[in-house]
Amino acid sequence: MEKEVLQSMHTLFYPRSVAVVGATDSPDRVGFNILESILYGGFKGRVFPIHPRLQTLQGLPVYPSLEEVPGPVDVAVITVNQFATVDTIAQCGRLGIKAAICVAGGYRETGEEGLRLEQRLVSVAREHGVSLVGPNTLGLISTAGDFYATFYPLKLPKGKVSLVSQSGGIGLTIMHKAADEGLGINKWVGVGNRSTLEISDYLEYLAQDEETGVIGVFLEGTEEARRLVETAARIAKTKPVVVYKAGRLNATAFAALTHTGTASGSYRMYRDIFMDQFGLFMVDSVAELVAACKALSVSALPAGGRLGVLTHTAGPSIALLDAASHREISVPPLQEATINKIKELLGENPPVVLKNPLDTVGLGFEAGIYGRLAKIVLEDPAIDLLVAIYCLHKNWRFPNQELLEAQHSCGKPVIAYYVSTWAGCHEARDILQPAGVPLYTSPEETAGAVSALVHYSNLNSNLKRRGVHAG
Numbered sequence: 181m182e183k184e185v186l187q188s189m190h191t192l193f194y195p196r197s198v199a200v201v202g203a204t205d206s207p208d209r210v211g212f213n214i215l216e217s218i219l220y221g222g223f224k225g226r227v228f229p230i231h232p233r234l235q236t237l238q239g240l241p242v243y244p245s246l247e248e249v250p251g252p253v254d255v256a257v258i259t260v261n262q263f264a265t266v267d268t269i270a271q272c273g274r275l276g277i278k279a280a281i282c283v284a285g286g287y288r289e290t291g292e293e294g295l296r297l298e299q300r301l302v303s304v305a306r307e308h309g310v311s312l313v314g315p316n317t318l319g320l321i322s323t324a325g326d327f328y329a330t331f332y333p334l335k336l337p338k339g340k341v342s343l344v345s346q347s348g349g350i351g352l353t354i355m356h357k358a359a360d361e362g363l364g365i366n367k368w369v370g371v372g373n374r375s376t377l378e379i380s381d382y383l384e385y386l387a388q389d390e391e392t393g394v395i396g397v398f399l400e401g402t403e404e405a406r407r408l409v410e411t412a413a414r415i416a417k418t419k420p421v422v423v424y425k426a427g428r429l430n431a432t433a434f435a436a437l438t439h440t441g442t443a444s445g446s447y448r449m450y451r452d453i454f455m456d457q458f459g460l461f462m463v464d465s466v467a468e469l470v471a472a473c474k475a476l477s478v479s480a481l482p483a484g485g486r487l488g489v490l491t492h493t494a495g496p497s498i499a500l501l502d503a504a505s506h507r508e509i510s511v512p513p514l515q516e517a518t519i520n521k522i523k524e525l526l527g528e529n530p531p532v533v534l535k536n537p538l539d540t541v542g543l544g545f546e547a548g549i550y551g552r553l554a555k556i557v558l559e560d561p562a563i564d565l566l567v568a569i570y571c572l573h574k575n576w577r578f579p580n581q582e583l584l585e586a587q588h589s590c591g592k593p594v595i596a597y598y599v600s601t602w603a604g605c606h607e608a609r610d611i612l613q614p615a616g617v618p619l620y621t622s623p624e625e626t627a628g629a630v631s632a633l634v635h636y637s638n639l640n641s642n643l644k645r646r647g648v649h650a651g
Contacts, residue, residue, distance in 0.1 A: 220327025273308020339364015551582020
């Protein structure tokens, strides 16, 4: 990536000053909500609302045009219509503003006339060296920079996961799901029509971004599929990349075309190329994307794919293993020494089958016993990671501290799957996840977490065998 583009992208995520072109005093307008979003998000730089007639907005002085702003502008957030947006980009270029977020739709996603207008927009932007997010975008968020430039005012927990989305609505879905899961977000961008910045450009920026540890991508389609997959595969050698590709049904191709002006392409083709040829990790839902990103950002990677399962109820473990049936994951039998340790704890003839998964039934209700069993299973040399399944109950507490102690003692990853509502295990989440144990409430999401951890463990192992450095 050219140094100038890299710098302009850094400016987009870490601006010192922002102008909102088209800011209004009407809460039902995008310009009002963009301005509110920036202020509500806690932006610490200077904010310049632009409107030809208003004097103040949300406690800030308003300027009639960009030319009259008293100071440099790093990023222009442009909320006017598609025609005025083109003129505003030219104005940005003349004033030396090299980064802009263009919210308006009405370009190539609408047909030939819109395509010609977008070509004008791109031509003007390139003439003046302006890097654009969009057009036709929800905007951009950088929690690391306290910069929330979307028209949905919100605040997110900070973390190491950055997200690139080809849909604003799915992007919001991911962000809300992540917040429920206690997953911290670092950066989020809705790429829109990708007029001057392609998905690959964002990936290349995030690859060198020290604040980003894991990258999630929601993809509809792209005309630069080869560059995208090669870029993502290269980055995955040092940072995990998780891809959710939409468009499995033929009918969705037209929906994608009229959404961001992109033909979605064959889902099977993308999956075959991404996973089989380049080894990228792909998921099939928002829930699985969040589950995988959370596991990769919270947990250490296991040494391999040999899974141990501890439960006191059989059904969830069966559903988990069914969902996790993957060529990289195995469920080995417990070694004789491990079985003997379990007998020492539970008695010589416990009323349970001593195997992996280990179903303790009523003997595992007590958190102390459950934690000691977790440690015994983790100590088995044939086990690389453990899924601990426990059900919410009025009188039995979750074994949070016991699982943390087992993980710390054995130095192997633990994933908690609590059969519960999030309201019921909210406190447990806030204990476990900061200490490196990701928590889930469904077998499918737990399986997605296991698959992601094992996939990137194996990728790193393969790279090391080939003498390639892996981060």
